Amino acid sequence: MMSSRGKVLSRRELNRAFLERQLLSERAQSGVEDVLRHLVGLQAQQPAPPYFGLWSRLKGFEPDDLARLILDRRVVRANLMRCTVHLVTADDCLVLRRVTAPMIDRALRANPERAAELEKIPDLAGFAEAARELLAEPRGIKELGELLAPRWPECEPAELARIAQLVVPSLQTPPRGVWGRSSRPAWAAIESWLGRPIPAEADPGPLLLRYLAAFGPATVADMQQWSGLTGLAEICARLELRTFRDERGRTLLDLPDAPLPGPDAPAPVRFLAEYDNAILSHADRSRIIDRSLLGAVVTKNGIVRGTVLVDGFVRAMWKIERPGAVVVTPFAKLSGDDASAVEEEGMRLLAFAAPAARTHDVRLDPVAD
Template identity: 50%
Template sequence: MTTEAAGSMTTTPATAGPVLDRRSLNRALLARQLLLDRHELPVLDAIEHLTGMQAQAPTPPYIGLWSRLAGFEFGELARLLTEREVVRTVLMRGTLHLVSARDALALRPLTQVIMDRNLRTANGRDLSGLDLPAVEAAARELFTEPRTDKEMRALLAARFPGGEPELLNWAARTVIPLAQIPPRGIWGKSGLATHTTLETWLGRALDTEPSLERLVLRYLAAFGPATVQDVQHWSGLTGLGQVVERLAPRLVTFADENGRVLYDLPDAPRPDPGTPAPVRLVPDFDNLTLSHADRTRIVSEEHRKRLFTVNGIIRAAVLVDGFVHGMWKHEKKRGVATVRVELFEPVSENDRTALVDEAERLLAAAYPEAGSREVEFV
């Protein structure tokens, strides 16, 4: 049910609607990200509600789902991966995401323009003289079998003598929708990144009628209220203002404290800003902290600079009262499982105790075989 506290809203021009302050936006985001309460949802339904989870590293989606779902078992996500009900593939922002098979086929055609843009800029690579259609045709044939990067470099170099193997492989991976397949992505297992074509892995064709309108609506359901710039930041797509304009009759509008117009679904949750927000441990690369142009609804600019590294690593975040208050790491060495927490500012004794309890529960779920478990503050 939608609720809005009278004290949190003021009036702005009628075209924008009421003003939502930072805490109102925070609680709306947490509600839609399943972080105000742990939910009794099937894992597949949760992944689809979130429109996927960023998965640059293999393990963060497991932690992200554990933080959101009641009774989440790590083996369930591993099962979904091995049975091809979920898949790891490059989507929003040109980054690896964990999504349902259905969403992979629907979203990949929409995000190919990001890959095409990367190909045009070439990231400093010299593509002159590269017969891209020929490389794509050869790579599609080769990728019908699972291949590592090392294998693809060697196979493509044999097909295109004189070509730079690394460049050939990069170009192929840019133009062809691929799935990164198990055991990569399975909790507790390791292995080189191995790819095959998305359609081969899932046994189905890509969606021939993908919908940008549906993509924007799903973004709002998981991340709204939001600006056009927010949805473009999350997706990596441009020109979405026209899409939002077409959707406007189906949406409601608000404004943030800086006067920017926020769009939202009429019946989406917008909790009272005073709603309690429990302590949560959010994993590395979680879309919670990545999916808005203005991230102050979840992390201050000062704390963002500590959470986001210059080389593109997004550290795991500690949420206290709904906002980022620190970062954390987990590991298991020689039978000892450990969570190490670094707080950016002091928290109350109650919050510190809740944080220890949350970390201990996580270690028990993630490392049931560990001989001992420790929570350290550094």
Template identity: 50%
Template sequence: MGTLSLRAINRATLARQHLLARTDMPMTRMIEHLVGMQAQAPFPPYTGLWTRLTDFQPGTLADALVERQVVRIVLMRGTVHLVTATDACFLRPLIQPLLDRDLRTNQQHAPHLTDLDLTKLADAARHALANRPLTAKELGTALAEQWPDRAPAALAHAARGLLPLVQVPPRAVWGHSGHTKYHTAEHWLGRDLDKSPDPKQMALRYLAAFGPASVADLQTWAGLTRLREVTDTLDLRTYTTEDGRELLDLPDAPRPDENTPAPVRFLPEFDNLTLAHADRTRILTEEHRKRLFGVKNGVFPGTFLVDGFVRGSWRITKQRTSAVLTITPWARTTKKDQTALTTEGARLLDFHVPAAEPKDVRIEP
């Protein structure tokens, strides 16, 4: 057992997230390596892939969605994730206990589901979706024909928790817009969910993408409990943090020197790097965590990394043919940092709005 400094933990995590250096890994392999990408907003994963891959083009992900190689589905923490078709079938059954708990405890919807035959509801929802994808409103209305005394929104919410519902294109296809419509994963992907997915593999893959990490970190990422029972069966290395917390890790995972340079990187809204640990000090100071998680309506801004840590937010504003990237530092930035932010920011603008003219990068004082 050894001790890892905060910077050593930071660099190890960045290495596994491919944020120390971009990689030419195929896009679907990256999505699989990250065990999915947070995607409750439709387009942040495009930026998340751009910041990790050497030559990512948005059409690659758009095509993969249309061709059903990847899908958007409720998974970890009960939030929408972009995953490969294979991982949708692997992860969705493992997350079911979280969704079952939500059906019992959700303050908005659970009161409308009391004494409801959920098996019958699931069958009715599957039947309603048999012929075509439906919006949540359409699905709720269809189910309310059978349960007219129940709130349609609650019935649709229950269906999403009981069945593996994917959000189908054109939603989240680059350059397109569309209402959120649902279909069952089995129908959309033409395959069944895994009958006995191994939670050990989920834990190992989490460490490969987000480690070294504690059991609490793993549980926060997944939204599940009692995962110590899983990690205790694995062959893992154990480390301690400088404040005495236990971290687990794969024996052969990369752990770069803490002084390894970390370039400026722009992260999209809701990137899992900022959400996938109980203790987020590896990437955020406590002051910056409060600022990020204190945003109104739970809408996280895009953030940027300087020397491996979140140091502020960014937004792109479009007006007719022009576009402006506004960078808002949350801490002092040196002239060298500002130059790096401007250079990388110009690349980000070119990715998002290649045809815009003029384009400008502004750093707020």
């Protein structure tokens, strides 16, 4: 491991590096698949947020640019990092599902109610084979549970279905995730849907390098927070990485040639989607949001609200109130110039989200309590 231990990166330096690597300092001109590969996917437990996440990072992005890829099976939605649904390229889905398999297996047993249901399935291999046959074509949770229940009548059908879509590597099929056409989730086996096998083995090392390219510099704890994997310190030790320190003295790892813009690099206003990876992918999120604001943005029941970056940091929340109208709620009073920049970016957001609306309106609410 290379060393730069004397170099301390300030919060603003980390912020500017993060913005650049997340394509938030300047929108990319590449294709959707290239952006998803670079970002190692986008969190996608709800259908719409990935469209807004791509809009904030990709120049000229239109909803159909992603919808076509989902329908063509080139981009998919699957439980991957943190056992959470992510939107990734088809190629990445196969590799990521193998790398994250140990974490998904642990997650399967972490829920006490689900663990109790698993105890009622002594032959898990036989259950997986039956579920794999059913998931050769898309099945909703209700249908899947009803089809499994006759063989395991002592189990709750809904739990059988949820166990099945974790025991059998599965993904959500369209129209779920297609702009304007979404529906309740239906699940299919990844290998059946893509017509290709998941690799028998996959080294987590390259995945951590890709994380640093999109989210670094970062601590091992940050990598674990993003991926849900454990034992990463040993893997990092064999990678060719440079090291820094943050202002609290923690070791930051980074790629040898990754960009490190100065603390005064430009940071335009950006609207981040609900559940945006920029908010969720570090153990210490202070590079983009003050700790005092986390409780307002990430709720106790797991909702992650849309946020607005001003000078690179979260300064407000946003939501679409109705077609053609977005409400922005600042956490502190914005200067006149910042308020104008937020309104301008909000109008661009509405032109993307509701082009057919008769009027577009950006409303700045009073400062949040």
